[in-house]
Amino acid sequence: MDYQLYYWTGIQGRGEFVRLALEDAGARYVDVAREAGNAALQPFLDGERDGARPFAPPFLASGNLVVAQVANILHFLGPRLDLVPEGEAAQLQALQLQLTIADLVTEIHDSHHPIASAAYYEDQEEAATRRALDLRTHRLPKFLGYFEQVVGRGNGHALGAHSYVDLSLFQIVRGLDYAYPQAMAALAPTIPQLRRLEARIAERPNIAAYLASGRRLAFNTNGIFRHYPELDGGIAEKD
Missing domain, CATH: 1.20.1050.10 (Glutathione S-transferase Yfyf (Class Pi); Chain A, domain 2)
Structure with a gap:
């Protein structure tokens, strides 16, 4: 599964907690703003995309899902990347x-x-x-x-x-x-x-x-x- 990580460029910030999980698992992902600039985040923050509007980065897109907040993102990724025990x-x-x-x-x-x-x-x-x-x-x-x-x-x-x-x-x-x-x-x-x-x-x-x-x-x-x-x-x- 491919993931798109949205976070500001130039800093590790809260996005780094998500990056570490993706990197450790060898997941395929795109760090969107690092490739397309911070403007790529704005349609989500302005509510122009379908689904719940994130309050702020980081947020993660996977298919039609957009998941925000670091703990929530990692709760979502954990079972999918084998980074949390079962149960x-x-x-x-x-x-x-x-x-x-x-x-x-x-x-x-x-x-x-x-x-x-x-x-x-x-x-x-x-x-x-x-x-x-x-x-x-x-x-x-x-x-x-x-x-x-x-x-x-x-x-x-x-x-x-x-x-x-x-x-x-x-x-x-x-x-x-x-x-x-x-x-x-x-x-x-x-x-x-x-x-x-x-x-x-x-x-x-x-x-x-x-x-x-x-x-x-x-x-x-x-x-x-x-x-x-x-x-x-x-x-x-x-x-």
């Missing part, structure tokens, strides 16, 4: 974990844009400094500690076997390593299971090939995971 209970658990990851992603984003997503970081830097401190000292230990326990109970996997949740946890760890390297170094002794999971995912053949390819964009300060030294407890570099 309703396991698939609902995977969805639950992915929704918790989505909560964490929001908190990471809001650590550098705590007032308004549409405003520049520089216009809310003081508030971001306070929010990032709370993220580093309270929220990351809480979320990562929870996922550490989940992976520990799952024999090194979120669900006891490889799944899309493992791939998303890999992206969380890699993204936080970029955005908050000092905080992650301090937390390292408390998350050995997550670290081992990250290493195993990076060695999966399709993922290793993807990470080495041009399809894997680098983290940058336009996406969800942004590295500002001052938010990681460092000193801001001013011109």
Whole structure:
């Protein structure tokens, strides 16, 4: 089956969680905006296409279906790509974990844009400094500690076997390593299971090939995971 992934160009963003699943499974897909530009998303966002209108990217087209929201997309793809165990209970658990990851992603984003997503970081830097401190000292230990326990109970996997949740946890760890390297170094002794999971995912053949390819964009300060030294407890570099 062919899939069409719709997400903004130039950043990994939330679309990366879907890309990792497609790449790991060796699925045939087109990253539409990277080939046709961001304008290709607009007919869906304007409601000009049949079916439910997505609020925002990412969304995935498959035949006549259009599926939006990362957790919902992965819930749809999981059984089709063999990236979730069989059975309703396991698939609902995977969805639950992915929704918790989505909560964490929001908190990471809001650590550098705590007032308004549409405003520049520089216009809310003081508030971001306070929010990032709370993220580093309270929220990351809480979320990562929870996922550490989940992976520990799952024999090194979120669900006891490889799944899309493992791939998303890999992206969380890699993204936080970029955005908050000092905080992650301090937390390292408390998350050995997550670290081992990250290493195993990076060695999966399709993922290793993807990470080495041009399809894997680098983290940058336009996406969800942004590295500002001052938010990681460092000193801001001013011109």
